[in-house]
Each structure stands twice: as structure tokens, then as C-alpha cells.
Amino acid sequence: MSAETKSLNFLEHIIEEDLANGLSKDKLRFRFPPEPNGYLHIGHTKAIGISFGLGEKYNAPVNLRFDDTNPAKEEQEYVDAIKEDVSWLGYKWAEERYSSDYFQELYDWAILLIKDGKAYIDSQSSKTMAEQKGTPTQPGVDGPYRNRTIDENLELFAKMKAGECNEGEHILRAKIDMQHVNMLMRDPLMYRVLKKHHHRTGNDWCIYPMYDWTHGESDYIEQISHSLCSLEFKPHRELYDWFKEQVHGFAKNKYPMQPKQREFARLNLSYTIMSKRKLLKLVEEGLVSGWNDPRMPTISGLRRRGYTPQSIRKFVETVGVAKRENIIDVSLLEFCIREDLNKKAHRVMAVLNPIKLVITNYPEGKEEWLEAENSQEDESAGFRKVPFSRELYVEKEDFKEEAGSKFFRLRLGGEVRLKNAYIIKAESVVKDAQGNVTEIHCTYSTDTEKKVKGTLHWVSIKHAIKAEVRDYDRLFTDEAPDSHADKDFMEFINSKSLKTIEAFVEPSLADAKIGDQFQFQRLGYFNVDDDSTSKNLVFNKTVGLRDSWAKVKPKENTNNQQGNNQKQPQQNKRSAIDQIKSYGKKYDRMQDDQREKAKAEIIELAKSIAYEDLEPLFGTAVKKAGTRIITMISLGVLLDNGLDKNEAINNFITKALEDKNELLVVEANALL
């Protein structure tokens, strides 16, 4: 129960080990370093949660650092949005920093590196340099400028900085090793000429440092103890360390601690994408209303949709941290927001798909204001009044003329409770020319103690307020839209991801404010959208309630069968021989009937394997009887299909006959 019993993730293990090895706890310092070139998304909340979470756990400072070294892509708008999102999540950064704060210091160090013979000016085109770089499997070759004199390098670098060079004319690169197995170590670029206005440094600079040179040294300047980033930066670590060691040589008095980069797997969510570039495309092509469209996986989108900071933090916490690729099921995110809103949201009644219901024995013109509980989860939530009258709206789905015993809602002749009101009985219906029910006529009873199976929500027609409700579906139809080599993620766009509904809500909602959150009873959680006005209320459906009725309900579930589709391909993906092998692991421990089934499966699978697949298993260790048995069974199938016995087969069988495992002996005998 207590926090200390919770097991540590691998990053915490690393930190604990460092502390045990003498790192002082007050030296711990982390950072979250976004590039201000887009909005933060749910994937970033993992990185944020890790670094800020560690900060909270160890009471260590966490800087928010904008990695702003590419003026071509970065904008103040993004800086502001990022700050808003991080604050909204409830995290407090120790200091707001910018990589651009360090341009001068970085430049000074670059000169020292040149003087050390560790960096040089290259003056070739990017294309020829790329060619000289080789490929992951082929080493690179040295370029013609690699051995320029230090003086010449210094002079050219100064000219670059002075604005005397054009973009692409010269660059500064580190002198490491063009034959290095790690491509990043093949004389990486440190500076390029970029005659662009920077959102903070204006036109002060016309050379800008590259990521590898900037990022590590920014960590170093800020004396970050653990620099945590996602897995794709793993290859950069070697370079990170190389730069760090060079600079530490000049600056160890000023900056004693050398940071340590460690990498974790980024978060992926099913049915959405996590790439700023691709999200930008959705925005630019108008497929969503903006970065904060409620369907977007951005923090601002989730916020507008009605997700709370607590729910997102809980989500990130439950997801955990490790180093393997993952796709997290959206149902976990949905669980987190339901759990949070269940405690907080007040219950109200709203009818999204109305049908008129008339209570024939309720006097015309009469109205009553009935007491309704705001939340059964929170006693302090109190009560409100809801108006009741002769004519109501209820959900179309809640009525059927005839229905099976599993249908707890209203049917002709059946009784049902109206939430917060009376028990009614359906007596008759009115139909239009096409035979559609347009009105349900009921009688009511004031005996509310009576037990009935169903309870319906409703709204008094006379008092109800019209409201716009936006119902969202997932943005993509594929579980992993950007993981297909042969298909573009845009092909999986769900064209029906937004449904606008004209709904009727109870009058207490008249003064709901933007951002207010409610549970529309029996339907789900909804919040008041930014577009809402007092004249035209707009609600977003944050998430539906868990709905066990939907699972029982026959057919008509059109697009909710994704769950089944997944299992098949996963199994089919394993080759027959692998499936057979996995039977082998447990074969000798199975119950008789299970074993019969398994054997039949194995015989089936064995028909599609080759002898070459099987032969290596002849050498299986004696103690692994199961594997040897399944091998024997499979071998039998191959022999039946015309395979000739050879030396290896005979040896395998002979050896098996002497085994102490009876099952194996039986199978071996069968092959004689």
C-alpha cells in the first residue's frame, strides 16, 4: 500500500545505484527539453512525468529547457503553449532555460575545440559530405578539408560567425573518426550557417549549433545529473559523452559534474499518432480544428476534451517505464479519466437521442420540482431541483415495443423508474405513416418504493434546454496508423470521428461554464466546450460510461469488433515450427485430454514444416522431455509423408527408446 513497497523502474534503479556509489542527493537535477516547434502530446507527458516525477520523488530541481537551436522551425507560440501545458499538468519547473542562452559559451568552447585540433571547417556540399560518411555497414572516408590548419579553421569559423559566409558554404564539424561503427561519430556537424531570425536571439547569430553539440553541453552547463530521453537517442550517447569529455577538459572548475544520458521507450497509444510532424499535417490540412481539437492526442486537445491533469498523470504513472517498444491500449487512458471524473463530476440528465413520452394520467399544465442528488460518490455535492411535467423526452434506445428478458428498459406493458421521479408503465404508442414510434404513452404511479429493473433518465420537454453535443470517435481506424511500411497514416483517417448531436439537457445546466464537467447520467462524462456560449451550449463527450449492456446487446455493433481481429494475426505470425516448440515446453506436464488436443495440433502443424526445421531439435537436452516428444511426433508426420530415415533420425529414435520418460518411449516406438 505505502509508496516504499512500490518497485522501482530501471531509471530509479540507476539513480539509487549512483546515490549508493557516492553521488550526493542534492546534486540530483533533471530537465525536460522540448523543442518549441509544435504542441506537446500525450507522448511527451511520459517524458514530463518521468523527469518531473523523479524531481518530486527526490526533491530535486527540474528545469524546463527549450531546445531552440533551429530558428527555421521554432516559434514563440509554441514556447507559450508548452509552458501552459506543463503547468496545467501541475508540474513546477525550477528554472526556465533556453539552449540559446548558451550560444556564446558554446561558441567559445567550439574555438577551444578547434585549437585542440578536435574540430575543423568543412567546405564541401552536404551531398558530398554525406557520401563520404558511408553507410551503417560501410565505413566513411576522410574529406579533403579534414586536415586544415588550426589557424585556417579559426579564421573561417570567425568569418562564419561574422556573417561573411553563405548558408551551406562552410560548416564546423568535430574531428573524430570517419571509420567509426557509429555513424554519429563520423565527424558530426557542430555548426551551420543559418541566416534566420531567432525568436529569442533575434539576428545576433547567423551560425547555429546542432543538437548533439548543444544538448549535452546544455545539460552540462545546467549541471543536470541524469539526462533522460527516449530510445532513439541511444546512438547519440557515445557522441554526447565524447563532447562532454572534451568540454570537461576546459571547464571542470566551473562545471564539476558530468551528466549522464539514459534512454527509455517512448509512449505509443493505440489508434493515434505521436509525431509532431504528422499531427501538424492534420492541423494544416484541416482534418481537425487545430492543435487543441478534442480528438487530438495533444495535451491541449485532451484538456479541451475534458481530461483532467490528475487522470493524465495517473495514466503515465500506471504505464510505467521500460526499454521495449510498446503500444498502450486507449482503454487504459479511458479508465483513468473515468476513475477521476466518477469522483468529481456532478450527475445531471441529458437526452441525446430523444423520443417523446407522455404521461397520460399526469395533469396537463402541472409541474413539480423534484429533488435530485448531485453525486452519490460525494456527500458534500448536495442536491438540486429538476422539473417534472406531463411531457418528457427519453432516449429512443430506452424503449422497445417488445423485447427479450435481458432488456431492462421500457417496453409496452412494462414498468420502469424515471430517475429522481416516478415509476411509469408504457400503455401505448403513436406511430407515423412509416410505422416509426413517435410518442410513447404511459401512466405513472407515485409508489416509488416498488422494485423495477430499469431506471431511465429523462428531461421535461417544456423545461429542457437545447444543447449541441459533440461525440467523438477515434481519429484513426487502425491500431497503429503510422507503423505500416506500405501505407501512409493518412489512409487510416476515420472520417466519422466527429458526430454533432442536438440534445436536450436539464435546465440546471443553463449557467454551466466553459470547462465544467458533468456526468450525463447513464451516458458518459461531458464538459462544456470552449465554443460554448450562454445562448448555445456546447458539450464535448469526454468518455462514455462503461457499458456492459452494449456487450449484451445483439448485433448492430458495427465498428466495435477490433478486439477480435488482433489475436488471429498474432498467432499466425508464429511459424509452425515455433508453435510446435512452444507445445514442447509444457507437453509432458499436460493433462491427458489436453495432451490429446495438443498432439492433434502438432500433427497438423507438422505437415507444414521442413526436415531442416526439425533436425536441430534432435540435440535437445535429455531433461527437456517435452521438446523431444513433440519432435518425435513431428518426425512421425514427416516420415509418413515420405521422408526417409537417415543416420540422425535413427540415432534420435534409438536414444529415445532408452529414455525414462514413458511418453517419449511410446512415441518413439510408434516410429519403428
Add this chain to the structure above:
RNA sequence: UGGCCUAUGGUGUAACUGGUAACACGUCAGUUUUUGGUACUGAAGAGUCUAGGUUCGAGACCUAGUGGGCCAACCA
């Protein structure tokens, strides 16, 4: 023809320096219920990718294989 990372129920994470798998979501069933919600109780579901090795003992350590990911932007 390379290097690095990774492999545990449907999903995600655990298992302290080796002692035969736990938690959450999801699924199923029951109880409660003026929400087919919530809460509570219970169940099913993996023997840890494969093979070999070290060991009294391996999910953990070693080797090889297989699957997945990353690495050749004057992006970060």
C-alpha cells in the same frame, strides 16, 4: 557483409544482489445499486521467443539463433 537496444498473460509494467511468476487495465461471473455506472467478491488467462550452456536451482547470468526497434537530415 555492420553496430546498438529489446523480447514476461490480450495490453502495459513487476519479480531486491539467481530460489519456478505479481500488480493494473481488459475479459468473464456473482453481490450491492433509483445510473446495465460506481463499489465489493471471485474466476479464467503467461510458465517468461527458441536452442544450448553455467548452476543444487535461471524469467533473471553467458553463447547462438529468431522476431521487433533504432542508426547514413547543414532536424531535434
